Amino acid sequence: MSWSSNGGGGPQRPWGQGPRPPQPPDMEKVYQMFREKFGGSMDGKRLWPMAFGIILVIWLATGIYVVGPDEEGVVTRFGRYIESTNPGPHYHLPYPIEDVYKPKVTQVRRIEVGYRTRGRSAVDVAVESLMLTGDENIIDIDMSVQYRIHNAADLLFNVRNPPRDPSNVVRNVAETAIRQVIGRNSIDEALTIGKERIQANTLSTMQKILDDYKSGILIVAVQLQQVSPPEEVIHAFKDVASAREDRVRAINEAEGYANDILPKAKGEAAKQIQEAEAYKTAKVARAKGDALRFLSLLKEYARAPEVTTSRLYLETMEEVLTKTDKVVVDPRAGQGVLPYLPLDRQKEGIPPLLPRKGGEG
Amino acid sequence: MNRRASVGIAIILIAILVLISQAVFTVHQVEQVLVVQLGKPVRAVIEPGIHFKIPFIQETFTFDRRLLVLDQESQEVLSSDKKNLKVDNYAQWRIEDPLKFYQTVRNEAGAESRLNDIVYSNLREVLGQFTMMEIVSGERLNLMKQIREQANIQTKQYGIGLVDVRIKRTDLPAENSKAVYRRMQTERERQAKQYRAEGEEEAVKIRSQANREREVMLAEAYGTAQKLRGEGDALAAAIYGEAFQQDPRFYEFVRSLETYRKAFVQGTTLVLEPEGLFRYFKGPSLNPR
Numbered sequence: 012m013s014w015s016s017n018g019g020g021g022p023q024r025p026w027g028q029g030p031r032p033p034q035p036p037d038m039e040k041v042y043q044m045f046r047e048k049f050g051g052s053m054d055g056k057r058l059w060p061m062a063f064g065i066i067l068v069i070w071l072a073t074g075i076y077v078v079g080p081d082e083e084g085v086v087t088r089f090g091r092y093i094e095s096t097n098p099g100p101h102y103h104l105p106y107p108i109e110d111v112y113k114p115k116v117t118q119v120r121r122i123e124v125g126y127r128t129r130g131r132s133a134v135d136v137a138v139e140s141l142m143l144t145g146d147e148n149i150i151d152i153d154m155s156v157q158y159r160i161h162n163a164a165d166l167l168f169n170v171r172n173p174p175r176d177p178s179n180v181v182r183n184v185a186e187t188a189i190r191q192v193i194g195r196n197s198i199d200e201a202l203t204i205g206k207e208r209i210q211a212n213t214l215s216t217m218q219k220i221l222d223d224y225k226s227g228i229l230i231v232a233v234q235l236q237q238v239s240p241p242e243e244v245i246h247a248f249k250d251v252a253s254a255r256e257d258r259v260r261a262i263n264e265a266e267g268y269a270n271d272i273l274p275k276a277k278g279e280a281a282k283q284i285q286e287a288e289a290y291k292t293a294k295v296a297r298a299k300g301d302a303l304r305f306l307s308l309l310k311e312y313a314r315a316p317e318v319t320t321s322r323l324y325l326e327t328m329e330e331v332l333t334k335t336d337k338v339v340v341d342p343r344a345g346q347g348v349l350p351y352l353p354l355d356r357q358k359e360g361i362p363p364l365l366p367r368k369g370g371e372g
Numbered sequence: 373m374n375r376r377a378s379v380g381i382a383i384i385l386i387a388i389l390v391l392i393s394q395a396v397f398t399v400h401q402v403e404q405v406l407v408v409q410l411g412k413p414v415r416a417v418i419e420p421g422i423h424f425k426i427p428f429i430q431e432t433f434t435f436d437r438r439l440l441v442l443d444q445e446s447q448e449v450l451s452s453d454k455k456n457l458k459v460d461n462y463a464q465w466r467i468e469d470p471l472k473f474y475q476t477v478r479n480e481a482g483a484e485s486r487l488n489d490i491v492y493s494n495l496r497e498v499l500g501q502f503t504m505m506e507i508v509s510g511e512r513l514n515l516m517k518q519i520r521e522q523a524n525i526q527t528k529q530y531g532i533g534l535v536d537v538r539i540k541r542t543d544l545p546a547e548n549s550k551a552v553y554r555r556m557q558t559e560r561e562r563q564a565k566q567y568r569a570e571g572e573e574e575a576v577k578i579r580s581q582a583n584r585e586r587e588v589m590l591a592e593a594y595g596t597a598q599k600l601r602g603e604g605d606a607l608a609a610a611i612y613g614e615a616f617q618q619d620p621r622f623y624e625f626v627r628s629l630e631t632y633r634k635a636f637v638q639g640t641t642l643v644l645e646p647e648g649l650f651r652y653f654k655g656p657s658l659n660p661r
Contacts, residue, residue: 087400087401087420088421089398089399089420089421089422090398090399090400090401090403090420090421090422091399091400091401091419091420091421092401092420107398138541138543139541141543142541142543143508143542143543143544144508145505145508147504147505147508147552148552148556149544149549149552149553149556167401167402168401168402168438169438169439170438170439170441170464171402171436171438171439171440171441179441180441183441183443183462183538183540184538186540186541187462187538187539187540190539190540190541190542191512191513194508194512194542198556220536220538223535223536224439224464224535224536225439226439240556241553243550243553243557244553244556244557244560247556247557247560247561247564248560250560250561250564251560251563251564251567253564254563254564254565254566254567254568255567257567257568257571258567258568258570258571258574259571260571261568261571261572261574261575262571262574262575262578264575265574265575265576265577265578265579265582266578268578268579268582269578269579269581269582269585272582272583272586273582273585273586273589275586276585276586276589276590277589279589279590279593280589280590280592280593281593283590283593283594283596283597284593284596284597284600286597287596287597287598287599287600287601287604288600290600290601290604291600291601291603291604291607292604293604294601294604294605294607294608295604295607295608295611297608298607298608298609298611298612299611301611301612301615302611302612302614302615302616303615305615305616305623305626306615306618308626309618309619309622312619312622320625323625323626323629324629325649327629327632327633328632328649330633331632331633331636332642334636334637334638334640335636335637335638335639335640335641335642336639336640336641336642337641337642337644338641338642338643338644339643339644339645339650340643340644340645
């Protein structure tokens with residue numbers, strides 16, 4: 012049933028319902044009661060008042076109504092708002108004097124802006140979700156809004172809405188509010204840190220507008236489902252993220268290189284110093300040994316220079332000569348021979364041609 | 373007679389009922405009623421409740437008293453910086469003067485077509501004074517207020533009050549969107565390049581710093597090592613000097629012998645004459661030289 016009446020037929024009333032059909036009370040009981048009262052004497056004279064009485068009771072009984080736990084009762088008398096009632100049984104004067112509306116107020120309703128859930132998957136609604144940011148970029152935002160009725164009378168009497176579904180005004184207000192808020196933010200803020208703040212600002216902006224309309228609607232929550240760059244540029248945005256990673260990676264690699272070569276160099280340096288240290292110590296030690304050895308020898312030499320010299324000389328010569336090949340030539344005998352000595356042949360193991368001329372013994 | 377009387381009573385009763393139904397009308401909380409007497413408006417009833425009129429002569433016209441929504445089609449608007457914007461807006465309005473309303477536009481459909489024109493023209497006019505970014509961002513609230521106030525002057529004559537005009541969406545036309553996307557893309561590409569170059573820069577810095585540290589470390593180690601070796605050499609020289617100084621000639625002798633021992637290794641051929649060491653070769657004699 013559409014509640015938006017056009018064409019001058021006059022406004023339809025909230026919830027679009029007329030008076031509820033009278034609920035018949037227990038006829039049996041009423042009849043019994045009458046019977047007892049009038050002693051069963053039913054003649055024509057009493058028939059009219061009795062029928063009238065029955066109808067009156069039935070009519071009065073139609074004023075009983077029960078407000079469900081999720082509802083609020085709104086009573087009007089000749090169309091004028093009288094009172095709101097809480098869950099439980101109540102009574103109002105019967106039609107046409109008083110009337111009652113019972114909208115469901117506790118139920119939290121939800122609208123989706125920028126997308127629609129179809130079964131399990133969400134379908135994007137681009138015209139709703141694309142919006143301009145304060146720095147002239149375009150951003151794609153999906154948002155859900157939860158709301159409930161906190162003043163049933165306000166909802167019924169102040170803003171015209173499709174019956175049972177105030178989502179039209181909520182949707183308009185939601186789209187206005189989110190764009191107003193996003194229009195004051197930069198795209199980077201919206202994409203990263205600003206999410207919480209955008210949600211809060213959108214909620215308060217929405218609530219303020221709805222309060223201005225006296226709509227009786229309370230926004231419970233605004234949730235940004237998805238905030239992303241538009242499809243057309245999402246690759247560029249993702250590349251920025253990977254570029255940021257690349258930067259970290261390059262730095263890590265360089266640090267890895269530094270961590271690799273520096274300890275090695277430290278080791279190399281330590282090695283060089285150790286070697287030098289060893290050289291120094293060894294050199295000194297050797298020098299000390301050599302010196303001591305010489306001094307010891309010198310002591311002996313001082314005691315018997317002549318003999319020590321000869322002994323040392325001979326011992327050395329003996330050692331040297333036992334190792335080396337020797338050619339003993341008497342200069343007087345071989346004066347012209349020396350240039351022809353086949354020194355190279357000797358090296359190859361061929362016995363040298365020694366001069367046979369006498370004197371060799 | 374009895375029968376006739378009861379029929380008469382019934383007729384009178386019915387007549388009274390009809391009269392009452394004609395004389396009494398209720399105004400619902402959501403309604404306002406215009407009472408018209410033979411085509412001439414007499415009064416407007418806004419107060420909800422039960423009301424009376426003169427039967428048969430006066431008739432009632434009922435109008436909504438609630439806030440009504442006018443959801444408009446989006447349309448292109450030119451901003452002061454000559455940019456096209458697709459603006460989608462809605463307005464909340466209400467019938468404020470049922471008489472004027474009835475006389476000028478008669479019903480809601482008539483009112484909506486009139487409102488459409490008024491809001492559109494004011495929207496165009498006001499938005500044309502602002503730049504695109506002002507429309508998109510902070511100025512919105514002012515804009516909407518200004519549009520509402522301007523439009524309200526015009527709607528008054530129709531008995532209509534504009535309570536609120538809101539710009540819902542301000543989108544760029546397709547070709548402008550494409551330009552924005554291109555700009556966004558190049559902006560991000562620039563940023564990505566910068567990040568990568570920064571990474572490269574940092575990496576080169578770290579590497580060269582490490583190389584420098586290594587060079588310095590090794591050179592310093594070399595220096596230290598050379599110094600140590602020098603110290604060793606010096607110490608050794610001192611020790612040698614001190615020892616050998618005691619008899620340089622003897623040292624020379626001993627050291628020469630040492631050199632012979634090392635120099636004449638296996639395979640060396642010595643050409644000797646039977647003098648000196650071999651002077652006994654030719655026969656014993658105890659007076660050498």
